[in-house]
Structures are given as structure tokens and as C-alpha cells.
Amino acid sequence: MATILAVDDSASMRQMVSFTLKGAGYNVVEAVDGVDALSKAKAQTFDCIVTDVNMPNKDGIELIKDLRAMSNYKFTPMLMLTTEAGMDKKQQGKEAGATGWIVKPFNPDQLLKTIQKVLG
Amino acid sequence: MAQFHQVFFEESFEGLDAMESGLLNLDMGDVDADEINTIFRAAHSIKGGSGTFGFTAVSDFTHVMETLLDEMRDGRRKVTQQAVDVLLGSVDCLREMLKAIQDGGEIDQQSVSKHQMALDSELNGASTAEPMQLPAQHETVGSVAITSSQPFGSEQISGWTIAFSPHLSLLKTGNDPVRMFRELATLGDLTVTADLRGLPDIYQLDPEECHLSWKLDLEGNVPASEVDEIFDWVEDDCDLAKQPIFPDQAFTHASPVSNPPTVENAKPAEIAPVSSQPVTAATEHKDAKKEESKAAAKGSSSIRVDTGKIDTLINMVGELVITQSMLSLVGEHFELSKLDQLKNGLSQLERHTRELQESVMNIRMLPISFVFSRFPRLAHDISGKLGKKIELRLVGEHTEVDKTVVELLSDPLVHLVRNSLDHGIEMPEARLAAGKPETGTVTLEAYHRGGNIVIEVSDDGKGLDRDKLKAKAIEKGLIEPDAILTDKQTYELIFMPGFSTAEKLTDISGRGVGMDVVRRNIQALGGNIEIISTLGKGSTISIHLPLTLAILDGQSVAVGDETYIVPLGSIIESLHAKEESLNRVVGRGETFQLRGQYLPIIRMHEIFNVTTAKHTKLTEGLLVVVEGQGVRCGLFVDDLLGQQQVVIKSLEANYRRVEGVSGATILGDGSVALILDIPGLVRLANQ
Numbered sequence: 001m002a003t004i005l006a007v008d009d010s011a012s013m014r015q016m017v018s019f020t021l022k023g024a025g026y027n028v029v030e031a032v033d034g035v036d037a038l039s040k041a042k043a044q045t046f047d048c049i050v051t052d053v054n055m056p057n058k059d060g061i062e063l064i065k066d067l068r069a070m071s072n073y074k075f076t077p078m079l080m081l082t083t084e085a086g087m088d089k090k091q092q093g094k095e096a097g098a099t100g101w102i103v104k105p106f107n108p109d110q111l112l113k114t115i116q117k118v119l120g
Numbered sequence: 121m122a123q124f125h126q127v128f129f130e131e132s133f134e135g136l137d138a139m140e141s142g143l144l145n146l147d148m149g150d151v152d153a154d155e156i157n158t159i160f161r162a163a164h165s166i167k168g169g170s171g172t173f174g175f176t177a178v179s180d181f182t183h184v185m186e187t188l189l190d191e192m193r194d195g196r197r198k199v200t201q202q203a204v205d206v207l208l209g210s211v212d213c214l215r216e217m218l219k220a221i222q223d224g225g226e227i228d229q230q231s232v233s234k235h236q237m238a239l240d241s242e243l244n245g246a247s248t249a250e251p252m253q254l255p256a257q258h259e260t261v262g263s264v265a266i267t268s269s270q271p272f273g274s275e276q277i278s279g280w281t282i283a284f285s286p287h288l289s290l291l292k293t294g295n296d297p298v299r300m301f302r303e304l305a306t307l308g309d310l311t312v313t314a315d316l317r318g319l320p321d322i323y324q325l326d327p328e329e330c331h332l333s334w335k336l337d338l339e340g341n342v343p344a345s346e347v348d349e350i351f352d353w354v355e356d357d358c359d360l361a362k363q364p365i366f367p368d369q370a371f372t373h374a375s376p377v378s379n380p381p382t383v384e385n386a387k388p389a390e391i392a393p394v395s396s397q398p399v400t401a402a403t404e405h406k407d408a409k410k411e412e413s414k415a416a417a418k419g420s421s422s423i424r425v426d427t428g429k430i431d432t433l434i435n436m437v438g439e440l441v442i443t444q445s446m447l448s449l450v451g452e453h454f455e456l457s458k459l460d461q462l463k464n465g466l467s468q469l470e471r472h473t474r475e476l477q478e479s480v481m482n483i484r485m486l487p488i489s490f491v492f493s494r495f496p497r498l499a500h501d502i503s504g505k506l507g508k509k510i511e512l513r514l515v516g517e518h519t520e521v522d523k524t525v526v527e528l529l530s531d532p533l534v535h536l537v538r539n540s541l542d543h544g545i546e547m548p549e550a551r552l553a554a555g556k557p558e559t560g561t562v563t564l565e566a567y568h569r570g571g572n573i574v575i576e577v578s579d580d581g582k583g584l585d586r587d588k589l590k591a592k593a594i595e596k597g598l599i600e601p602d603a604i605l606t607d608k609q610t611y612e613l614i615f616m617p618g619f620s621t622a623e624k625l626t627d628i629s630g631r632g633v634g635m636d637v638v639r640r641n642i643q644a645l646g647g648n649i650e651i652i653s654t655l656g657k658g659s660t661i662s663i664h665l666p667l668t669l670a671i672l673d674g675q676s677v678a679v680g681d682e683t684y685i686v687p688l689g690s691i692i693e694s695l696h697a698k699e700e701s702l703n704r705v706v707g708r709g710e711t712f713q714l715r716g717q718y719l720p721i722i723r724m725h726e727i728f729n730v731t732t733a734k735h736t737k738l739t740e741g742l743l744v745v746v747e748g749q750g751v752r753c754g755l756f757v758d759d760l761l762g763q764q765q766v767v768i769k770s771l772e773a774n775y776r777r778v779e780g781v782s783g784a785t786i787l788g789d790g791s792v793a794l795i796l797d798i799p800g801l802v803r804l805a806n807q
Contacts, residue, residue: 010165012128016172019124054164068292074328077294083168091356099294100353105171105179120299 002047002119003027007037007063008081009055017050017081020108021115034058038066041073048119049078050102050111053089061089061096068097077118081106128169129222135162136215137493143204143211144496151192151199159207160189166214177227178217184239185210205504206242208497210235277341279308279365284351285315285333286358292328295354301336303350308340333359423523425483433483436476443468477765481671486526488566488575489517494530495537495564502541509548509558510541515565521573525665528645529575532638536577536661537562539635544581544659554656556580569664572647572689578660584653586610593619611651615639646782672768674785676761676793677744679724680732683793684757685766685785690798692745692752694760697738709805712743712754719745722805723756727780728794734758748798753805755796768795780804 004026008014018028029046031037035057041049049067053060060080067073080093083104090101102114142159146152163186170178185207191197213235220227286297304310313335320331338347344364351360447465450458492514499512521529545551545560552558565576586607593599593613605613613619617636642649647665666672666689674685701713702721710721721743725733735741735758743754766785771778771794782797 009161010169011131012124012169013165013172015127016124052168054161056158056161075291075294075296081168083164083171094293094353094356097293104168105174107172117299117303118294118296120302 001025001027003029003044004048004050004115005029005031005037005041005046007031007034007049007051007055007060009033009052013052013081016108017111020111021050023108024112024115026115034060034063034066037063041067041070045072046076048115049073049076050115051078051080053080053082053093061092061098064093064098065096079114079118125173125222128173129218132166132169132218133215135166136211136218138162140208140211140497141493143208144500146199146204148199148201148204153193156189156193156199160186160193163189175218175221177232178214178221181210181214181217181232181236184236184243185214188239188243203242206235206238208500210239276367277364278367279337279339280342280347281363281365282336282338282347283333283361284336284358285318285360286330286354288326288329288331290330290354290357293354293357295357297330297332297334300350300354301334304336304338304347307342307346307350308338310339311337313337423484423486429479429483433476433479436472436479440469440472440476443472477671482520484523485520486523487518488521488526488529488573489514490526491530491533492517492564492566494534498534498537499541499562502538506542507547508541508545508560510545511559511561513561513563513565515563516567519566519568519573521566521665525573525645528641529663529665532641532663533564533575533577535635535638537564540577540579540581540659540661544579544583546582550582554582572664572666575663575665576660577663578658580658583655583658584611584614584651585655589613608650611653614651615649672766672785672795673763674766674795675744675763676787677724677742677755677757678734678759678761679728679757680730680734682728682730682732683761683787683791684724684728685793685795686744686746686755687795687798688763690746690748692747694742694744697743697754699739702738710738712738714745714754717752720753720805721756722753722801725756727801727804746798748800748802751799751802753802755801766793766795 004021006014006017006021006028007030008017009032014030014032018030021028029040029044031040033055034051037049037051038058049064051060051063058066060082064078064080067076067078077099078097080090080098080101081104082089082093082101090098093101099118100114102111106114139159139162142155142162145155163182167179167182167186170176170182188197188203188207192199192203197203213231217227217232219225284297290297301310301312315333315335318331318333319325325331344362347362351358354360443465447462447469450461450465454462495514496512499510502508503510540562545562546554546556548558551560560579560581562577562579565578567574589610590599590605590613593616594601594603596618598613598616598619599605615635615638617634619634619636639649642663642665645665647663649661649663651659651661653659672685673688675688675691676683676685695714697712703711703713703718705711705718710723711718712721713719721738723736724730725736738756741756741758742760743756744760745752745754766787768783769785771781771784774784778794780797780801780803781794782800783795784792785795787793
């Protein structure tokens with residue numbers, strides 16, 4: 001089963017994402033911000049990244065940009081969790097190399113549906 | 121979802137605290153972008169979480185705050201004191217809302233709509249060039265979705281023809297056309313035709329680029345929004361054209377009948393999934409509510425511990441296990457030659473046990489910032505209300521105190537700080553007239569001294585007027601008109617029941633709760649409180665508290681077969697009494713002279729009825745000079761045994777209250793020793 005890196009500075013969101021994905025059989029590794037995520041992504045290769053956008057230290061957009069530049073993450077699906085209804089964050093995310101986004105608030109079913117969409 | 125609620129509440133309350141302190145730190149003249157960003161992020165997280173966990177009222181409310189903060193963050197809106205005050209009010213309101221949800225109570229709608237209005241009017245105020253934003257996110261999304269799906273949504277269509285030409289870079293965003301086609305196929309019958317014309321020669325082919333384009337025929341009455349959703353992520357990475365097919369336009373290879381499941385999905389005026397989500401989440405929430413309030417009730421007595429402390433603890437236990445196995449190895453085939461090893465092991469065991477004990481006690485320790493952190497807000501609110509200029513300084517916030525002390529210290533401290541703000545600091549004009557800076561300073565300081573923690577509340581205000589204090593005390597009948605008091609005694613008057621220094625009560629200094637209650641609370645914690653003041657310069661109130669309430673540094677003393685523990689902090693010295701220093705003073709019993717002072721003697725064997733006492737002659741035993749609440753006396757005991765840390769066990773909980781005894785402890789040999797309550801003992805002796 002695929003291994004997913006879930007990045008969010010909010011513990012409740014992170015746990016929710018991780019719990020939902022684990023429940024569906026995925027392996028999940030959690031990271032608390034972009035810096036944490038980057039070091040974890042270097043230590044092992046993930047099949048999918050799900051990241052919050054607004055985080056201290058390194059935000060989700062920076063994280064995606066950094067990951068995309070790594071050879072083993074060239075084509076990896078990377079999803080942003082965003083509450084931003086405005087297009088600017090999505091646009092920035094896309095430019096950084098994000099595959100897509102999940103708009104908060106979302107429920108576990110929506111999350112799973114989206115993950116299944118990118119992981120097939 | 122309910123299992124994440126507790127975490128969500130915890131982090132939301134933390135977020136609110138961060139917002140509050142961030143808002144209080146904002147300097148109107150020179151706004152720190154990082155600070156605003158931190159505040160914004162906290163609001164943002166709360167909004168995201170509350171939306172996800174189905175607390176729509178909270179997420180709607182936070183949305184307005186977030187919008188306001190977002191504009192401030194981008195520099196589109198000026199940061200004004202008024203806006204900060206409105207935001208602070210909203211933080212309070214939000215905290216109440218979250219508490220209500222957590223406890224399973226009702227949200228105070230009146231207060232919410234009041235703050236919502238304040239926020240709305242701030243948002244629509246003149247300080248922004250932006251047009252007004254809609255208050256709730258889902259409305260925005262909803263209305264957009266309706267307009268975009270309107271042209272086709274209400275009409276029957278039989279399918280779509282889609283021309284999809286990805287840009288070369290499409291694959292580099294992690295998107296995959298095949299995946300998207302698979303998804304399209306779930307909406308209706310899909311026919312995919314690939315266009316290979318863009319494919320370069322095999323030698324020039326870059327496998328990381330996308331050279332194909334496709335024509336997609338989708339059959340079925342599929343709403344435009346569902347098709348759009350699939351291409352949503354790649355909108356900018358491809359050329360996309362979609363054409364609806366109406367039933368009268370015959371499909372080249374399709375029957376005009378739509379798939380039954382698709383018809384079911386296609387309700388008129390389909391709204392994007394995002395907008396319908398809060399509704400489903402809200403129903404879910406109703407079911408979860410009961411469980412959630414149960415969980416909340418359990419959460420209250422938990423403690424957050426720094427992971428570093430846990431690591432130390434685990435380390436200690438590891439050491440202990442090693443020592444234990446070493447000792448059992450020695451013990452298995454013990455012979456005298458191993459005596460050194462045994463001694464070695466035992467002393468290691470002793471050290472590790474002590475360290476383990478310290479680490480465990482350390483877990484109960486919290487930084488005093490848990491108490492201090494509420495004061496900046498208090499100072500901000502009160503100075504605003506009174507029209508005073510006040511700077512609050514916090515010193516030593518990282519000083520650690522026992523959890524119980526932290527909890528019980530809060531109320532007395534609020535009272536003291538309020539007093540300083542309200543009565544201590546003068547109005548700006550009065551300060552200027554007195555040649556002081558316009559802004560008054562109130563300092564809250566915590567530090568360790570010996571086995572105690574000292575907390576000081578000081579201000580550079582007007583100080584206490586001794587003559588006024590005395591006059592007031594006489595007027596209230598607390599002292600005799602001709603009483604002669606030292607400075608210290610005069611200041612102590614404010615701690616007497618029924619004494620209030622304020623000429624009139626304001627709504628800031630609490631009614632009914634006097635300094636006497638503060639002092640009682642502090643004493644209940646085993647501490648004491650004193651005040652130093654200089655007229656015109658300010659006052660300092662110091663609170664001395666024991667570091668922890670569960671462990672005590674004690675001196676064990678022997679009286680006959682009994683062992684008693686004297687709190688080490690109350691011992692001044694121990695001595696052999698000489699015949700010539702002993703005295704019997706009429707009405708005061710036995711006394712002895714110590715450097716010119718006559719101190720009463722308490723014969724421990726008499727007070728506790730110990731019949732086995734070794735010594736009854738004062739010159740033979742020992743006198744332990746102790747001090748309790750400013751009164752010194754000598755305890756007559758047989759011998760001093762040793763100093764040790766003892767774990768306090770409550771006598772009241774296990775037996776009943778005993779005068780002169782504050783608790784009990786279990787000694788190394790398993791016997792019980794009583795811990796002496798020195799002030800109580802002094803009282804007892806005076807009766």
C-alpha cells in the first residue's frame with residue numbers, strides 16, 4: 001500500500017488526516033511543518049504528499065517547490081490542504097508544482113476520494 | 121471525528137492565547153508583519169479545524185476575523201487600536217463559543233452576534249479600499265457554483281465532447297491524464313480518442329513531457345460542475361474546450377438514453393461539493409456531541425509535559441534497571457569479597473532513586489507563565505477602562521512551580537495585580553505632576569530563593585499612606601486609637617479582614633474579596649505574603665511559596681520512640697540550652713534567652729503526650745529554634761536524626777485534622793512520622 005506524508009502544523013487536522021488514511025489502509029507519516037516534512041521526505045520516498053499551506057518555518061508552497069526539485073519527487077502527487085477560497089494560493093501552489101488541492105473544510109470521505117483519485 | 125475534538129479544542133485554546141498575546145504586542149506605529157502573520161495563522165487554523173470538525177458557527181465567525189487579519193497582513197488595511205480591540209473582543213467571544221461546545225452547552229448567540237456586528241462594521245469601515253466580502257465562505261462558493269452551472273444544469277443534456285490538450289509540463293505537477301479519464305468514466309460512458317500528431321520522433325522524445333492530446337466523448341446527463349471538477353487542477357496546464365451535447369444532436373455512436381445513476385446525481389442547480397459539506401458535517405456533529413462532552417469532562421485534570429522531561433524519566437528508569445540487575449547478580453552468589461560491589465551498587469541505587477524522584481516531581485512543575493500570561497490582557501483592558509497608561513513587565517516567566525500552586529495562585533495574583541493597576545498607579549496627569557513618567561510600570565516577577573519560589577507584584581505608583589492606613593484602621597475599630605505600630609505592622613493592616621484602602625470601590629478591584637482572603641489563600645498553600653511600600657514611590661507585594669506541595673525538605677527529630685518531621689525551612693538553629701539562659705516567666709511559661717530575646721519553649725513530649733521521652737530536663741535535650749508566621753520559639757526534643765525529603769501524606773484525608781500537625785509521612789523503616797505545623801504548634805503552645 002502506498003505511503004503518504006501528511007504535513008500540518010495543527011495536531012487535530014494532522015491526526016484526522018492520518019487516521020482517515022490509515023483507516024483506508026495507507027501507511028502514513030506525519031510532519032509538523034515544511035522543514036520537518038522535507039527532512040522526512042529525504043529519509044524515505046513517499047508516494048503522495050498531503051500538506052497544509054499556512055505553516056510556520058516552511059509553508060506548504062515552499063515545501064512543494066523544494067520537493068518537486070528533488071529527482072524522486074518529480075511526478076509524485078502533492079496535494080495542498082487549503083481554506084483559501086481565493087485563487088491566489090492555489091495559483092501559487094500550482095506554480096510551485098502542486099498536483100491539486102483539497103479545500104478545507106473537508107470530511108474524511110472527501111479526503112479519501114481525492115487521495116484515491118491521485119493514487120488510483 | 122469526535123476523537124479529534126479534544127486535540128482540536130486544546131490547540132484552538134492555545135491558538136487563541138497566541139492571538140491574544142500577539143494582538144497585545146502589536147505596536148500601532150510599527151506593525152510587525154511576523155506578529156500579524158502569527159495571529160492570522162492561529163485564526164486560520166481554528167477556522168480550518170472548526171470547519172472540518174463541523175463547528176460551523178465557529179468557522180463562520182472566525183472567517184470574518186481571518187478576512188480582517190488577512191487584509192492587515194497584506195497591508196491593505198491599517199492596524200488601528202479600534203480594530204485590535206474588536207479582534208480582542210472576538211478572541212474572547214470565540215473562546216466562550218469553544219468552551220460552550222466543549223462542555224456541550226449552548227453558544228451565547230447574543231454575544232456572538234454582537235461581536236460579529238462589531239467585526240462586520242470594522243471590516244466594512246473606511247480603512248479599506250476593498251469591496252465588502254461575503255461573511256461566510258460557503259455562500260461565496262455556493263453562489264459562484266450556481267451561476268456557473270446554471271446554463272446547462274436545468275436543461276437535459278446527453279453528454280459532453282471535450283478537447284483536452286495538455287501542455288508539455290502537465291506531468292510535472294504530478295497529474296496524470298489516465299487518472300483523470302478513469303474518473304470521467306465514473307460519470308458516464310466515456311470514449312477516449314488519442315491524437316498522436318504532437319508526438320515527436322523517438323530520439324527527440326522527452327519521456328517527462330506530455331505530447332499527446334485527446335478527444336473525450338462523455339455520455340450522460342452530467343452537470344458541468346462535475347466535469348469541471350475533474351479538470352480543476354490542470355486548468356492552467358492544458359488547453360481545454362468542452363461542448364455540451366443536447367438530446368436532439370445525435371451522438372455518432374450513442375443512444376440518447378442517459379445512464380440511470382447519472383440522472384440521480386444530476387439534481388437541478390447542483391451546488392459544488394464544498395458548499396454542501398458544512399450541512400452534512402453539522403448533522404454528524406449532533407450525534408457526536410454527547411460523547412464529546414464526556415470526553416471534555418475527563419480532560420480537565422490532565423497535564424502537558426515537556427517531552428524532554430519524559431525522556432529524562434525514561435533514562436532514569438533505564439539506569440535503575442541496570443543497577444537492579446547488577447545488584448541481583450551480586451546477591452545471587454554472595455560472598456564477603458563482593459562486599460565492595462554491593463556497597464557500590466547500593467549507593468548507585470540510592471542516587472538513581474533520588475534522581476528518579478526528582479524527575480518525577482519535575483513533571484508536576486509548570487512554568488509560571490501559565491499564570492502570568494493572562495495579565496497582559498488584564499492590564500490592557502483595565503488601563504483602557506481607567507484611562508491610565510500602564511506598562512506591564514513580566515520577569516522570570518520560566519520559573520517552574522508545582523501544578524497545584526499554579527492553579528491556586530491564579531486568583532490571588534489577579535487580585536493583587538488589579539489592586540496595583542487600580543489603586544497603585546496614578547492617572548497620567550497626577551504622575552506627570554509628581555515628576556514621574558506618564559506611563560506607570562507594574563512588574564510581575566518570579567524567582568527561586570532557597571527552597572521557595574518568590575513572586576513579586578510591584579508598581580511605581582503612589583504607594584501606601586501610613587497615616588491614612590492607620591486612621592482607617594482606627595475608624596473601622598481594627599486597632600486601638602493609641603496603638604503604636606511599626607511600619608511593617610502598619611502595612612500589614614491591609615491584610616486584616618474588613619479593611620479596604622480604596623476610598624470608593626470600583627468595578628475593577630473586586631468587591632467583597634479583600635486582601636485578607638488573598639493572604640488566607642496564600643497561607644493555605646503554605647506560603648506567606650508581605651508588603652513593602654514607600655509613599656509616592658510605589659509598593660511591592662512579595663509572596664513566598666514552597667516549591668511543591670507534595671514533597672518537603674524535613675529535619676527528623678526524636679522524642680522518645682517517636683519521630684517527628686520539622687519543615688527545614690522553618691528551622692533557624694538548634695542548640696543545647698544552658699542553665700543560665702532558662703527562665704520561667706509568669707503567664708508565658710518556660711522561656712529561654714537567645715541573643716537578648718526571650719523565646720517560649722514548647723516541650724514536645726508534653727504536647728504530644730510522649731511517655732518514653734529520654735530527656736525531660738531542658739539542659740539535657742536539644743532546643744530547635746523555629747519560626748512560624750513571624751513568631752519564634754524553641755522546640756524541646758531528645759535528638760536530631762537527619763535531614764531528608766519526605767513525601768507528604770494528608771492526615772485529613774486518612775484520619776482527621778490534628779492541631780499542630782500538617783500531615784504525615786512514611787519513613788524508610790515503614791513507620792509513620794508526623795510532620796509538624798509550626799504556626800499551629802505555636803498557637804497551641806500559647807493556649
